[in-house]
Amino acid sequence: MTRTLTGIGASPGIAIARAFTLSSERYLPEKTAIADAKREIGRFREAVAVAGSEIEAIRASAEAKLGAGKAEIFEGHLMILEDPDFIDAIEDKIGEEAINAEFALHEVSQSFVELLQSMEDELLRGRAVDIEDVSSRIMSRLRGVPHSDLANLTEECVIIARDLTPSDTAQLNLDVVRGFITEVGSRTSHSAIMARSLEIPAIVGAGASVRDIPGRTLVVMDANEGLILFNPNDEQLEAYREKKRTDDLRRAELAQLKDRPTVSRDGKRVELAANIGKLEDIQRALDSGAEGIGLFRTEFLYMGRGTLPSEEEQFASYKYALEKMNPKPVVIRTLDIGGDKELPYMELPKEANPFLGQRALRLCLDRPDLFRTQLRALLRASAYGNLKIMFPMIAVLEELLDAKKLLEEERAKLLAEGVRVSDKIEIGMMVEVPSAAVSADLFAPEVDFFSIGTNDLIQYTMAADRMNETVSYLYQPWHPSLLRLIRLVIQAAEKEGKWVGMCGEMAGDPNAIPLLLGLGLHEFSMSAGSILSSRELIGQLNRAEWSDHAIRALGMRGTREITQYVQSIRNGVTG
Numbered sequence: 001m002t003r004t005l006t007g008i009g010a011s012p013g014i015a016i017a018r019a020f021t022l023s024s025e026r027y028l029p030e031k032t033a034i035a036d037a038k039r040e041i042g043r044f045r046e047a048v049a050v051a052g053s054e055i056e057a058i059r060a061s062a063e064a065k066l067g068a069g070k071a072e073i074f075e076g077h078l079m080i081l082e083d084p085d086f087i088d089a090i091e092d093k094i095g096e097e098a099i100n101a102e103f104a105l106h107e108v109s110q111s112f113v114e115l116l117q118s119m120e121d122e123l124l125r126g127r128a129v130d131i132e133d134v135s136s137r138i139m140s141r142l143r144g145v146p147h148s149d150l151a152n153l154t155e156e157c158v159i160i161a162r163d164l165t166p167s168d169t170a171q172l173n174l175d176v177v178r179g180f181i182t183e184v185g186s187r188t189s190h191s192a193i194m195a196r197s198l199e200i201p202a203i204v205g206a207g208a209s210v211r212d213i214p215g216r217t218l219v220v221m222d223a224n225e226g227l228i229l230f231n232p233n234d235e236q237l238e239a240y241r242e243k244k245r246t247d248d249l250r251r252a253e254l255a256q257l258k259d260r261p262t263v264s265r266d267g268k269r270v271e272l273a274a275n276i277g278k279l280e281d282i283q284r285a286l287d288s289g290a291e292g293i294g295l296f297r298t299e300f301l302y303m304g305r306g307t308l309p310s311e312e313e314q315f316a317s318y319k320y321a322l323e324k325m326n327p328k329p330v331v332i333r334t335l336d337i338g339g340d341k342e343l344p345y346m347e348l349p350k351e352a353n354p355f356l357g358q359r360a361l362r363l364c365l366d367r368p369d370l371f372r373t374q375l376r377a378l379l380r381a382s383a384y385g386n387l388k389i390m391f392p393m394i395a396v397l398e399e400l401l402d403a404k405k406l407l408e409e410e411r412a413k414l415l416a417e418g419v420r421v422s423d424k425i426e427i428g429m430m431v432e433v434p435s436a437a438v439s440a441d442l443f444a445p446e447v448d449f450f451s452i453g454t455n456d457l458i459q460y461t462m463a464a465d466r467m468n469e470t471v472s473y474l475y476q477p478w479h480p481s482l483l484r485l486i487r488l489v490i491q492a493a494e495k496e497g498k499w500v501g502m503c504g505e506m507a508g509d510p511n512a513i514p515l516l517l518g519l520g521l522h523e524f525s526m527s528a529g530s531i532l533s534s535r536e537l538i539g540q541l542n543r544a545e546w547s548d549h550a551i552r553a554l555g556m557r558g559t560r561e562i563t564q565y566v567q568s569i570r571n572g573v574t575g
Helices: 037-066 068-081 084-097 101-117 122-143 166-170 190-198 208-212 234-255 281-287 311-325 361-366 368-384 397-416 434-438 440-446 454-462 469-474 480-495 513-519 528-540 543-554 559-571
Strands: 003-006 008-011 014-021 157-161 177-182 202-204 218-222 227-230 269-276 293-297 329-333 386-391 426-431 449-452 499-502 523-526
Touching: 008 190, 014 177, 014 234, 037 068, 037 084, 037 101, 037 122, 068 122, 084 101, 101 122, 157 208, 157 218, 166 190, 177 190, 177 218, 190 202, 218 234, 234 528, 269 281, 269 528, 281 311, 281 528, 293 311, 293 523, 311 329, 311 368, 311 386, 361 368, 361 397, 368 386, 368 397, 386 397, 386 449, 397 426, 397 440, 426 434, 434 440, 434 454, 434 480, 440 449, 440 480, 449 480, 454 480, 480 499, 480 513, 480 543, 513 528, 513 543, 513 559, 523 528, 543 559
Parallel strands: 014 157, 157 177, 177 202, 269 293, 269 523, 293 329, 329 386, 386 426, 426 449, 449 499, 499 523
Antiparallel strands: 003 227, 008 202, 014 218, 218 227
16 A cells, blocks of 8 residues: 655755664663773773764865865764773763663763754754764764664665665765655755765655655655655556656756856856855866856865864865865855854854854954954965855944955955965845845945845845744745835946845745846855856846836735736746
């Protein structure tokens, strides 16, 4: 009998294969008294050493398959094995209570996991998975049993699990694993992020029912729709096989657009760029036909580590990106920390409203030592490619002027030191705050470009936290208020002969692209996977006609009316 479940499509694609159910039973050790605590601590240390060797091997494998950035997860695992707060607590428990290492490990690791899971910060909560993963590996070594090894699977399968740890995902044998489904998780979980890097279909958050499916059950997973079919009938199976063939052909068809320019049906040239967070994302951007990098999120150079990155580290990263993309442009955003992104090692004060607090450029201007280091690294790297520097979260003109002043001071210092700096660096700012959009005419003479960050601009315009599900209905990219702000920014820029890009999720939304093209947006920056389909769409649109449609949309009453209007025109294959 066919059974259907739904989940969150975390990495697109369609897979058809037998289920491989990963056991989720957790070993619960019994508490046992021991006679020789010193010997037991030695046994524990040996297990930690072996686990460290295994993790190092996984890290090397992950780096080869995924790049250094994704392998950083395992640097974090190795740091857990060296963390005195964690390791010493286990050894102290063994010694003070004269108990077995297995029970001490279980008790201490669970206390750490429960503490991390209680945190409000999503990144800290995510560390609980890392503690569980590392503890499970040490436990396996103590027990003398194999740790879950997904690298040795030999038959085609779809993996079903409560969750997949980073080490599980990194070890997947991609010759046979067609996709995976997990009971828990979100699009931002480690497993989801790595699935997208590996480009295999993944559905997460499908609920506890997925674990009731017996091993080797035939599974169809449509990660494009978040749909799972167990034991499909012949008709369903053939329908999804055909859908997969169509999906594969569609990908091959879009791939032919990789090296073509992005031009509307009536000859309007625009630029499609990629948003990246890690250096290894650059190759995927190039493979996807990106005409540049529209947003390099430099905060990821600062995260997942215990100290601030040095000037040399940053210089090396920026230089690599610029050389890899040269002569294509690379828009690098200066540090954007705060709100939902924290750096624990900076020990910043807690704020009641962090999204309205000291974040992004506000923090950098308050910490000029930190900011100057990044500016120097950027300026030094500028000699190696087509660099554009962008300042985030600007609300008033004084912030922009202060940032530019610091940049020019560092430029003068470098030139005095005989360091080569490009004289063609464009300076821009993100428009994420309504005050910046409304007064874009005041900012335009001071910048070379604007980049509209719609994720934040929407939440600030609607006064609705985009992380709060209870007000998610107010996250409305096509609302007239937002479209009017976008138009103000484009008009102000064009009056000064400047260009405007967009790097929020809206830029890659097929329902928003026609309106944005009509409003006169010059650059669309999006996830690499959306570039080719967006290029195809823009090639089908008449920019002049959509200019008229966009003006009409500005006068509509709300999102629903605009959405229906856009879809009716697109479905009619006009414009």
